[in-house]
Amino acid sequence: MKLLGAENSEEVQKLLIEQFEAMENSLGGPPVVAVVRHLELAKKLRDEYQYRIFGFVVAAHYPAPAKDANGVGELIRVSYGLRSVGKGTKLATWQVCIPVDGAIPTLVPLFAGADWQEREQFDLVGVRFDGHPDPRRLMLSEDWQGHPLRKDYAIDTKVHPWR
Amino acid sequence: MAVDESYRTYSHPVYDFMMKVPGLDVMTTTVDKLLSFGSEASLWIFPVATSCCGIEFMALAASRVDADRMGAIVRGSPRHSDVMIVAGTITVKMAPRVKKLWDQMPEPKWAIAVGSCAISGDFYRNIYSVVPGIDTFIPVDVYVPGCPPNPEAMMHGLIRLQEKIRASANGRDVNREARPEAVHHQRLPRLPILGDPARTSELDRQQVASAASLGWWDELNLEQALDSVAKDLADESESEPKV
Numbered sequence A: 001m002k003l004l005g006a007e008n009s010e011e012v013q014k015l016l017i018e019q020f021e022a023m024e025n026s027l028g029g030p031p032v033v034a035v036v037r038h039l040e041l042a043k044k045l046r047d048e049y050q051y052r053i054f055g056f057v058v059a060a061h062y063p064a065p066a067k068d069a070n071g072v073g074e075l076i077r078v079s080y081g082l083r084s085v086g087k088g089t090k091l092a093t094w095q096v097c098i099p100v101d102g103a104i105p106t107l108v109p110l111f112a113g114a115d116w117q118e119r120e121q122f123d124l125v126g127v128r129f130d131g132h133p134d135p136r137r138l139m140l141s142e143d144w145q146g147h148p149l150r151k152d153y154a155i156d157t158k159v160h161p162w163r
Numbered sequence B: 001m002a003v004d005e006s007y008r009t010y011s012h013p014v015y016d017f018m019m020k021v022p023g024l025d026v027m028t029t030t031v032d033k034l035l036s037f038g039s040e041a042s043l044w045i046f047p048v049a050t051s052c053c054g055i056e057f058m059a060l061a062a063s064r065v066d067a068d069r070m071g072a073i074v075r076g077s078p079r080h081s082d083v084m085i086v087a088g089t090i091t092v093k094m095a096p097r098v099k100k101l102w103d104q105m106p107e108p109k110w111a112i113a114v115g116s117c118a119i120s121g122d123f124y125r126n127i128y129s130v131v132p133g134i135d136t137f138i139p140v141d142v143y144v145p146g147c148p149p150n151p152e153a154m155m156h157g158l159i160r161l162q163e164k165i166r167a168s169a170n171g172r173d174v175n176r177e178a179r180p181e182a183v184h185h186q187r188l189p190r191l192p193i194l195g196d197p198a199r200t201s202e203l204d205r206q207q208v209a210s211a212a213s214l215g216w217w218d219e220l221n222l223e224q225a226l227d228s229v230a231k232d233l234a235d236e237s238e239s240e241p242k243v
């Protein structure tokens, strides 16, 4: 299986590991960057490496520590992907791990395209994006309780009389 | 090419009689019968076509099946319509909108639930965002089963609705009832994985028992499954129930 992180070009991989001290991902995904350096990394990739298109942000909730996750507790893993434009389109991916009640700086000031994608992740997984200009739910109704893609979301949570 | 009237797909006493007597333009009848003929032969459809069933619904209105030949034409406004056809999965976010549109339709009005999704939520029934059947919030007259039902089945549903309208004009009690009590029956088995700690052991026991009674449990190890349930029950009696 080709892993997501394997798509990083050599120069990006080098940047991540040498300058941003990215750790190897215990689950085999893209390298893990510390939350505090996340914004700086995105800015550098956009301005100096021509990764100017926001590809995706995907969050996943891990309820219990994975087998070899060095004692990390319950967490949310947020993966980012940026695309470069022009000849030989490339992808730069990295991951940020936050605790379930933690927040992550938003990328909306850098990439306008991040707006709805971050709202979706907030809606379904419950990641808080610090400084998001419009932090409302995107898909579910405004009065929804909880975040349904969390592993601890009870399937029969009552949100309306008919559900 | 001449139209052969003997191949009509629906009938009505008034219409039949008028067709049989050549040159009969005017006849007398009871007002009820006349009005029911009017309603049933001009069922204007308000479509709520939200997913794959909606595609089949389009075929109902297109030329091969052609609901138009029985006076059922599709309108884009609830104010013009007599029958709401709900074809597709209704989500929790969509349901209030459907209800609002239903409330905007003038009486007399009818509802047809097309497809398993509209009838019961189908295999999305247990998903957090899907309403388990539209009859939990609007009264449904005719259910057309299938996933998706073919356009002919939907046509059949329309014909059944016409029969219903005629029967009610004749004084038979065919009125639908809303099913508010259905809301109380929404708790269903969770995903069928034995040993899932989120499941209640009572459900485990019932499912294993019903599967065993159906006889399709052969390839799985029934003893082992029952053991795991018994173990769960023992665990649960020691600690607080989780759900």
Ligand code: SF4
Pocket: B051, B052, B053, B054, B087, B088, B089, B114, B115, B116, B117, B118, B122, B146, B147, B148, B149
């Ligand atoms: S009943 Fe089947 S075909 Fe119809 S909307 Fe549901 S899944 Fe699609």
